[in-house]
Amino acid sequence: MSIDxxxxxxxxxxxVGLRAARILSEAGAEVYSVIRNPDHADDxxxxxxxxxxxxxxxxxxxGLRELVRGSGSVVWTAGAGGGNPDRTFAVDRDAAxxxxxxxxxxxxxxxxxxxxxxxxxxxxxxxxxxFFPYAEAKGAADAxxxxxxxxxxxxxxxxxxxxxxxxxxxxxxxxxxxxxxSRDAVAAVIAAxxxxxxxxxxxxxxxxxDIPIGxxxxxx
Numbered sequence: 001m002s003i004d005x006x007x008x009x010x011x012x013x014x015x016v017g018l019r020a021a022r023i024l025s026e027a028g029a030e031v032y033s034v035i036r037n038p039d040h041a042d043d044x045x046x047x048x049x050x051x052x053x054x055x056x057x058x059x060x061x062x063g064l065r066e067l068v069r070g071s072g073s074v075v076w077t078a079g080a081g082g083g084n085p086d087r088t089f090a091v092d093r094d095a096a097x098x099x100x101x102x103x104x105x106x107x108x109x110x111x112x113x114x115x116x117x118x119x120x121x122x123x124x125x126x127x128x129x130x131f132f133p134y135a136e137a138k139g140a141a142d143a144x145x146x147x148x149x150x151x152x153x154x155x156x157x158x159x160x161x162x163x164x165x166x167x168x169x170x171x172x173x174x175x176x177x178x179x180x181x182s183r184d185a186v187a188a189v190i191a192a193x194x195x196x197x198x199x200x201x202x203x204x205x206x207x208x209x210d211i212p213i214g215x216x217x218x219x220x
Contacts, residue, residue, distance in 0.1 A: 003029040005072020013040040019187030021049035064102035073110035085133035093137035117156040156205035157181040170209020
């Protein structure tokens with residue numbers, strides 16, 4: 001299935017966002033990549049996407065509605081990057097939730113959230129762990145998305161690497177024991193689910209593996 005309407009990637013200069021933009025644009029999709037730093041615009045163009053400079057951390061729902069207007073799908077790959085709990089909650093939870101509300105108001109057909117394997121209210125991360133704010137933020141954002149009327153898909157990759165990959169993954173019992181997951185694979189899965197209406201309403205946790213992505217996405 002082709003992607004007929006524009007795709008907006010929020011977090012467009014991230015390692016996953018740039019990879020996804022390249023895959024989608026090479027497949028003929030019109031891609032808009034949202035970046036905060038205008039100096040990153042050339043990198044976005046080199047990936048085949050149209051750079052859109054905006055700070056999603058400070059935009060309200062109306063501002064985000066303008067950002068996603070006309071999009072057929074929105075992909076959230078943005079993140080505060082850790083280190084500051086307040087910013088983590090501001091970006092990974094609050095801005096993400098506002099982008100969902102904006103997408104719903106603009107009747108965007110699909111919304112893909114890049115989360116992580118194990119995210120949720122029962123994430124089990126201790127409060128004194130530096131990962132706790134991120135786990136809490138992602139759990140809240142994912143829950144809001146599941147309660148929305150959007151055609152959502154939540155992706156739960158394992159520990160991200162820059163190792164080459166992208167054609168095969170592991171799901172269920174076939175996930176790697178160490179949950180290692182290449183960013184190439186995450187980008188490829190993003191592009192694949194946008195072509196697959198049957199992935200709407202699903203949470204897909206995966207790692208690197210040996211199953212062709214198309215086959216893996218048919219498994220519940």
